[in-house]
Amino acid sequence: MTTNREACYTLVQLPAHSEAPNVQTLKRNLERGTDEIKIEALQQIIKGALNGENYEQLLMHIIRFVMPSKNKVLKKLLLFYWEVCPKYNADGKLRQEMILACNSLRSDLQHPNEYIRGATLRFLCKLSEPEILEPLVDSAFECLEHRHIYVRKNAVFALGAIYKHNPHLIPDIHDRLFEFLQSQDDMICKRNTLIMLNTIAPDLAIKWLQKSVSQLLDFDETLQLAVIDLIRTAVTSSPKERAKYIPVVFQLLSARANSVKYEAAQTLVSLTNKPAAVKESASCYIELVSLESDNNVKLTVLEALDQLRLKNKGVLDDFVMDLLRILSCPDFEVRRKCLHIVMDLISRRNIQDVVSLLKKELTKSYEDHYDQVSSYRLLLIQTIHSCAIHFPEIAADVVQVFLSSIGQFNTSSAVDAITFVREVAEKFPDQRPDIIQQIIYAFDNMKPGKVVRGALWLVGEYAVSESDIRDAWNKIREAIGELPLLAAEQREQEEAEAAANATEGGEIKPLSSQTVTTTRILADGTYATESSLTTAAAAEKTGIRTDNKPLLRALLLKGDFFAGSVLANTLVKLVFNLQKLSIGVSEINTHRAEAMLIMTGILRLGQSTFVTHPIDEDSYDRILSCIRALEHVDNEDEGSILLEAFIESSQKAVTNLISVEDSRLNKEKKGDNEGEVTQVDEGISFRLLEKKSDAEAVNSIEEDIILATGEVSAQQPVSKLENIVQLTGFTDPIYAEAYVSVHQYDILLDILIVNQTDETMKDLSIDFATLGDLKLVERPRSYNVGPHSFSSVKANIKVSSTETCVIFGNIVYEGPGVGESHCVVLNDIHIDIMEYIKPGYCDERAFHSMWTEFEWENKVNVNTNISDLNTYLHHVMKLTNMGCLTPEKTFAKECGFLSANLYARSIFGEDALANISIEKRDNGPITGHVRIRSKTQGIALSLGDKVTLSQKQQA
Template identity: 40%
Template sequence: MAVTEQHCTILFNSDGLQSMQQDDIIKNLEQPNISGKVTGIKQAILLLLSGETMPRLLMSVIKGCLKDDSKELKKLVMMYWEVVKKYDAEGKLLPEMILVCNALRNDLNHPNEYVRGCTLRFLCKLREPELLEPLIPTVKLCLEHRHSYVRRNAALLCYYVHKNFGQQLLPDGPELIERFIAAEGDTSARRSAFLFLYNESEELAIDFLNNHMEDVPKFGDGFALLVLELCRKVCRRDPSQKSRFVRVLLSMLQSRSAAVSYEAAWTLVSLSGAPTAIRAAATTYAQLLNTQSDNNVKLIVLERLAGLKKHHTKVLQEVLMDILRALSSPNVDICRKTLEVAMDLVTPRNIEEVVQVLKREVVRTQEAGMEKGTQYRTLLIQAIHGCATKFADVAESVVGVLMDFLNGDGAMDVILFVRSIVEQYEGLRPSILSKLIFSLRDMVNGPVIAVAIWILGEYCEDADAITSAFTELRESVGPMPLTEANSSAANGGADGGPAKEGGAAEEGGGAAAGAGGGGTTVTKNIVLSDGTYATQTTVQGGGVAAVASALKSDARLRQLLVGGEIFLGSALSASLTKMTLRAMDLLGDSSPAAKEMQIATLQILCGLAKVIEARSLTHRGAYADCLERVTMCCRSLLDPAARAVLKPTLLDLCRQSFQQLLDKEKAAQAKQAEEMEGRPRSQPDDLINFRQLRSNALQAAELDIYDGDDISKATGMDAPDTGRLSHIYQLSGFADPVYAEACVTVHDYDIVLEMLVINRTPNTLTNLTVELSTMGDLRLVERPQSHTIGPLDSRNIRANIKVSSTETGHIFGTIVYENSSTAEKTYINLNDIHMDIMDYIKPASCSEEAFRSMWAEFEWENKVAVNTSFTDLNAFLKHLVAKTNTNCLTPLSSLDGSSSFLAANLYAMSVFGEDALVNVSVEKKSDADGKLSGHVRIRSKTQGIALSLGDRITLVQRGPGTTKAQP
């Protein structure tokens, strides 16, 4: 007789519970105390679920638990009836089940409606027709009970009985439920009856719906959702019947229930592609987006809108402003998704309104109490950048607003946006450069100032712009040399007050620094109010010019240069040199103004060179390139021969390189957009060769040539799917009496083990059990049941394991069985199964700002040395990205070229929401071998993912011609 799995709908975790023996449970069940019976029946249920049989327990439960009226005990007894074995070895119903059936009939006639309803609910789970058949007359009587709870569960039981044993137990079910639903007034009972008609008698369900079309909104949300399922089912089978349901679908769009209106909109879209239907559905989605407070609901609705956008862009453009109202949400993820949907719907008709909304949101990010305001501002700046790139008319209006944020968080995104706009729109350059010069003194971030200086040096081309920008930069740098003492002299006051870092000069002190233009400085040591010593430098004998110099030298640019921002000084030297060379071309090499700019630039370059030399004593390798660049700028100003060679590079090639960078970024974005569209891998008109239709002459010649292509075209893949084969693990050896192997299937939070166990002996093996254990964040949900396997027979055994984190886990265990002839118990140790982290992490994307923030926040780091046979930097990076399921955040355009260094950021996210950050820093050695060296650093919030991903990277570091590493 074939052994089938027992039907059961409940599952409990028995880990950590103390199990009782069968005799102890029987004693508890036979005592008069209710609490003891409850404890005993609970232990019996857990032991039955774990595979124990306990045949003597059934009569004890019947004698000790059926006569008590405790509702808790009744519920537990119903669970016991569900899990207990009801058939003997020959497949016949146990005699004790007659007593059980009689007890169930008594509960169906119980005066308490709760007991009746719970019993009816329990009977829905039974799959034994011998138990259900004597109860059918009583169930029909419950359909007429005075309480709706009983009638609802009676109708539900009729559905399950007719579904599983239709003509055998309830042949008149549809007619019975038709009469019941016509007279029923309770919404829940009517819903259960309509569920019966929907699944078992579709025509009767449609007739009832046609007769009560106007009353559907009054029948409750559950009934309305069933009607929607009926509409989808009927219309997909017979599209000609769509007109019968259009009216009810449109009425459900206005339902007060968010679930009903959402499902109605989705149903309408799935059944019809007419603009009227899409417009109605889009309006409903937009209304749900702005009325629901649950963030998960908003994200789901935004996903639906994104799906509509692919095929009905013009219709969604009509509700774009309603979609943008979702930006008022404090959740950044909702705002990000809203902007992703909205930006593709912007047209020349609505661009003005969209920009006004975005500008208003940018201003709102200045609110002090706004959570993640900087991150939200970054998203808005990127959206505005996209609008300005597509529509030149709005660029001028948004640049001025965004440039007000150059002195705060998100300033880097703003300055990069300004840099792109200056290059793309030549007509906006004068106004942007003027405002940039004015805003330079308010900038506080070094990299932002560097980009601003580069813009001024590259795009100030007329004499007035060059003079204004040069004067502002010269005054911001202050007097030479660039030392702490000189800065203190500029910032100190006449009253001897110490200079304040990053702030303006003291009121009254700085303004009264002196009276002449040729002032001298006096330095002395003073004792501060807290008892510490400090150096104070004051200006004596100066006039108004000294006061102005003191105020100007407090600029943030000088503070950064003095503080060691040498890379900023390198950018400053190149920009000042470009301005000077352009001034010499416009005004002439011998003009006084050009000579003055040349001398001032050389003074600043010499001052920067001294600072670089001082810093290079401790960071020699880091600042050598900067010193070389400053030296090159000096040569271009002093040597006419060097100037002729370097001028084209400084004035022309730099801008051409930036233009090429923008072109590459546009091409990369366009390619990414095409990939996200999900284009099919094979086209409908591609030729497919059917082997059966070929002639005999061609078959022999072309069989091996075309069969692989046929499979690729039919499946849309480059090769047949071998993913399942790669997850099969051999658990025992070929010489063992029992051979076992397992196929591991990972479904995010669940792992399913499908184990094949083969009896290779001529004897019958009884009580064969696969005892599994886990290590790591894995938990075994249920133990596999014991089996009896005949000679040379096999069994498929399933086990479920829960996963709670991305940490690498191990599954190990033992096969235990008894030989039927010798009764000897045998143990076979199984090989370990190591779970691969690649099953849990997926490529993801994040902004550069978010990556840097997480990199500084995460505390766990794993540093892996590069040891590979690859000799090409880009090939090694692509191999690493493919083998680690990560996404390269560094733009591909910045990785081009012939450099011997490569630095890239990779990012991935696990199914549990854990972030995995990877930084690749590789150098190609200049020796004959040309090997790669460097490190791969992994950072994460948890130790498990950092170690597991590091082990994976160590494992896959291989190159062409090496042996494939086993996972």
Template identity: 50%
Template sequence: MSESGYTLIYDPNAASKTSVNEFKTLLEKGKDEAKVEAMKKILISILNGDPMPDLLMHIIRFVMPSKNKELKKLLYHYWEVCPKMDDQGKMRHEMILVCNAIQRDLQHPNEYIRGNTLRYLTKLKEAELLETLVPNVRQCLEHRHAYVRKNAVFALHSIHKVNDHLVPDADELIYKFLYEESDSVCKRNAFVCLGDLNRDASLQYIQDNISIIETLDPLLQLAFIEFIRKDSVQNPVLKSQYTNLVTDIIESSSNVVVYEAANALTVLSNNPQSILLAGSKYVELATKEADNNVKIITLERINDLHKKNPGVLQELSLEILRVLSSQDLDVRKKALDVTLQFVTSRNVEDVVKLLKTELQRTSSANEDKSAEYRQLLINAIHQLAIKFVEVAANVIDLLLESMSDLNTTAAYEVITFVKEVVEKFPDLRKTIITRLISVLPSIKSGKVFRGAFWIIGEYALEESLVQEAWKYIRSSIGEVPIVASEKRAAEGNAPDVEEYSNGSTEHTKKGPVVLPDGTYATESALTAEVKDTSNDEKPPVRKHILDGDFYLAAVLSSTLVKLVLRLHRLKASQSVLNASKAEALLIMVSILRAGESSYVAKKIDEDSADRILSYIKVLNEEDDLELISAGFLDETKDAFTAQIQSAELKKAEEQARDFHENAEQVDGSIVFRQFDKDNAAKSAAVDDVSLASGSALKKEDLSSRLNKILQLTGFSDPIYAEAFVKVHQYDVTLDVLLVNQTTATLRNLSIEFATLGDLKVVDKPATANVGPHGFYKIQTTVKVTSADTGVIFGNIVYDGQHSDESTIVILNDVHVDIMDYIKPATCSESQFRKMWNEFEWENKITIKSQIPTLKEYLDELMKGTNMNCLTPGAVIGEECQFLSANLYSRSSFGEDALANLCIEKQSDGPIIGHVRIRSKGQGLALSLGDRVASISRKNKPASVIKV
């Protein structure tokens, strides 16, 4: 009979072992505390392969009589693992004494000692020892305390499994016990044992309790479900009856039982009614259960159920949205994701109506993370409107109405959504543009203004829409020229204020006001009031321009040019066209003058000034008007259309890839491995055993290890050391080879490692004695907690010729490459911008590279930093001398890394520019910056020219 396998327990220092005689001394003369420590060491030694049979009698004599609770527990662990047979395979005589002690414990007046002893019996596999204990176990079945009875049932079952002759009537005893028992835990244990021993008796017990199955204890109901699930695999004929039974159990009051019954129901039956019942119970659990983890798990179950049974759970979409009442953002996000899978043209209007109500409710709510929740709702409504054209118009109206209540990020999401809808549904353009123009006065953010102006410039295709938009733009800027009107306003207010200030001091000064910096305030209340009022009364776009938002001013100028060109294309009357052109020129010149004046918060930047000047030149051009119109009115729209089509194509490709990975071809051949003589099926199917053992996985080329071997010491050192560094997901394993290069034995040789960075050495290698020119291999593990550049350093220590001497050999440093922990990832543009604004650490690297093209540099950067380019391919031109792109990656530890690349290819010169890296932690930003700098230093390989 093969010996049982046990778990290995780590021994901190295997070199200094305690001898058997020392253990005997500790057990004989030590106190209970010393005996406890000795027993722990003995157990570690036995579990690690040293049986120490000579200690058995000492433990019987000096440990067994003790009444110390911890020592008694360790004693039962010892009985479990100690060698019970002699060299001839016969039971050792000392075990008779052990058996007597166990028998006494089974009759002990303390019920917990009895219960603990019965638990030990479930692990005892020697029939000779168990034979004498059976009568005592039978008596324990009738003990007054439930703790003893529940362990006695398991003990009886275990004894029967070891040898059925020891308890031939075990199933009858348990069956009788089941009917007489009142404790729920005991009944559960008894039914579990009965289900394993006697299937017919278990079925009979279930049959006898069918009428009250809904009111049974949840523990017993769970046992029923587990039995049904196992038995249905062996007896598929009974699946329909089991389905009816589980359908009754699923109406239980216990949430745990409902969840397990729903799981069992999905396994037992593919009937749509059963699937729908299970799905509705999952939804009920997600709604009722307070634990957020349970909500997410049940929602994931619903999602899996929908994938396996498409179309069955569609009517649950509104029920799932009840989970939105939860306060947790992750739960709400999961509920929305799952619901969007179920929406069809039949229920889309109801779902949108409910999401509308939720959005309106959160607009006035002040709960935490309400802004992020609103953004989730907007994204969900966005997806539904794109997918179902019949709800797009209503959705647009709702979102535009609520835009004044949204924060900047959510309002910008609405504008982005409107862009896509206007492009995809030409029939809705006029309605949407009219609605957008009507809500422009409620917009507060410059970013949202920019998006709205772009939409108006591109899609206001009728003269009436152009006139409406122009009217609003003109009113939103206020009186022009801006500088003259601001100067006149300032001069108009100044005399009044000055006159009031120069009047009697009793009106202007009500006592000294001390400012936060310790100085006295000299401004009167009236002056402050005039400033605040004048600031609030300014038109919105004018206010943004005076606050220094000249990017908005440039976009506004572009929109004005587009509207003038649109009027020209629509053959508007010459008087209207000339008036519009003159007004547009006046507004743009006014913005340029205001940007250089003292009335703005900051001066206009060069880029915005150049753009506005170029727009002024465009409006004054008369010759190439058709070419200019095509550039402004057609090409920008075509570029946006191409971007949307590219995104849709990418999404369709991902869905097709997922489908093909999970689908099996109709005409694919069926390969039976058992009948395959020529091993032709090796590529088509992998042996289950090899798959389970891991040998079917991609094997590492052993020669590639040579590239990863690091030399830790020099060849002239007394100890030569080299290490193979293997990186797993969350740890680094060092396989170190030590070679004794001397002619003497190195005693007590140990290697110690320390780390710098977010690394932690998990274990300390054991000490050893290495003979002359001997080899010694050790392995140590280092835990990694973040994607930060880490350094492992250490030394080797061994004893010298005298006992008080020791020699130390310093090891070379091992640098952990962070690229093993960083993987390319994707995120939406809004998520990228949000993280970019939130992350506090930035590392800006100036680039000067000899790589020939911008595209090659981008590819090299993505390869070297494991980052993914988020900028669509259409935006990265081949012929352009400039390149700007956003990159994103995510570490194995959930850390986000963002990068923005801005580079320029000089004519006959290097690539110059910079990369800005942002992350939450400093280490990741600095580490990636070092990689970027090293990539920039790469030169173009020299070409060999034949002379």
């Protein structure tokens, strides 16, 4: 019995100014036109047929006037026409005219031109009508013996497609294709035949493979890839036979083509998880990364290697040094991915070799001058940092390397190095004396103020022996220079002016003036421009040269009084540590007096005209507190309180900070290994009795397709009710509601339309428009809705950035009278930014770097009825979907203020930063502000609006 299957039509949008061609005009063009006119007419017919136009009357004209033509373009268009034209009558029988088409196709299959034969064979793959295909089967088989490869390889696919749709037409195709596969010498024909046999007769394909194993490495790349696909299919259908294919895949690891090696390595680890196979695949991956020049390929292979490492813990530890050879690649992303994998493969057996090689890379980076050398150097420092924390035996060597090279680091690298030294000093107390001595030795090479502050803090915290305190004190005095500070600077200025006057012969020059414009940050965090009229003499004062000044003195003259406050704190700690050693009172008083002289000198210098920026109030108060602490150090009661504040509390703070970071890392590591934990009551699997486990050998390509289409993350039916948006009212003639489904970059609107009137609504259409970075993929079609009936419409919208977007529109329909048009305005659909933002984590250095870089800021003043600071913080985190970077242990419950940093990342790779600074007075409301920064304006504004609208709600 003949089956009548309708074609699946494709809508092709015609230009707005074009009109559908007249049938009579098309007939005339086909009868009397030249080849060019016939080509144009046939193109119009094909487009009309794709859009559902009825051109059945033209079939005979096409057979009579187009089919006999020898024009190659017309012949190609004719094949397209046979594909889309209706081939059956209304009663389901084949049209008589198609017999003529069959004769034409058979003639083309016997045409002396091999390209016409090949194109016709490719066309047969798209036909499924048995009445048309049956007369063509013999001609297609004859093409298997054609001398030209192009004909033979397409004949294989054509016969396979015919058998797929109509197996009864070619019952003996299995044996004939198997004979063809054995007799062929051309690799392309072998590959196509193997693909077809793998589909219709896998047993014969396996039989051929078993006979051809010895020739496997002589095959070309495409045939070897087809063999790998055959093995995957065979293992999926018969998992118990996977063992006999492992030697074949092992052999393909030695293939010449890199693509074959990659596929063979992936297939091998899917067949077996034995350590020998895993190591062989890993070795193949590393070789591919070294040989390939495309960085995208390198990253893909490294990702596969990383997945292999996660599934086989401890097996790949011996490949650490081989992996480190990949660092010779200049691409930064490849190096970062490589070091990420290496960090999980390091053990006590190879840690010395790894760190030694990383030190060489770090030394080599000093001589390189490409764009990302500073980022690479920072990456190496962070990697060595992690190695030393996990393996304390190398910490001392690493500290020596970092401190000896700190002068060659840029600011970010030097800060990371001094942070590492602080962590080592806290975790390994026995190494503190050596660290202090190395800091003192390298102190003069430290240039950035943040690094100097870190070094001073380390000295004050861990210099507890008498020799360390004396050496540290002498180094600080050397870095400060001559005392008192202000008097020394005034004397140097007077000597410089006297020398200048002597050189110029006493001639006094008139002062010239100039306008100086500077940018200031106001109290509310906004920026303002300040202009002032400055004389040349004043400019010379503010531009004092600091090249030949000692280190700490130069920082103070540049206005870095934060370093001055840290220096004051360090001096107080050193005095307290000296006092605990019970040395002579006179010596302690000498150091107290000298420390107070330095501190008062910093205060006076900060209020003078010799510095670039005057001292800030916070630093002034801190230094003044240190002076008062030294005044009362002799008092027993006050001295014990001060000792606890300066020494013990400081030690507790850094211990808590490092313990919080360690707990976060352990939590992340535990989360990575959670899936590998075996419960005590979990059943034991016996291989001989297993049934379900056979399904584990699923084709990896199918798994990738499932993940790409998002099938694994489908929502439960109950949760869909939360995403329904009412678009019209219940009293409107049309009731409409939409189910909004958001899946990463796509928004799908499933709209229910209900006609609430007694009349038919004709040509009902929904017109959508968008506000924001949204794009409507296709406009919903028009249709008719009967009285009290309903219809469903789908609309697909693409999203291109993270910001709150709005979809609005209206419904237009005609009726009940002629020429009557009605419009119903729809409610707006707001797409929540929270659909695209996920909580993230970044370290403090990265946060401050992005905070400085991002230019868009939205400041939201706090106005809430929440009375608890921590509750308000968690409320903001919940409604903005951001993660808190500030450890919660640092939030004291009895404290009246709170400051925290928040971070989130969108699915588009955009970063969102926030800083909460709030305080609460006794029985008063919470006051403060939330500052949001991002690289794009949309995120900053959208998150700010979210906080403004929702912060009054009780968390």
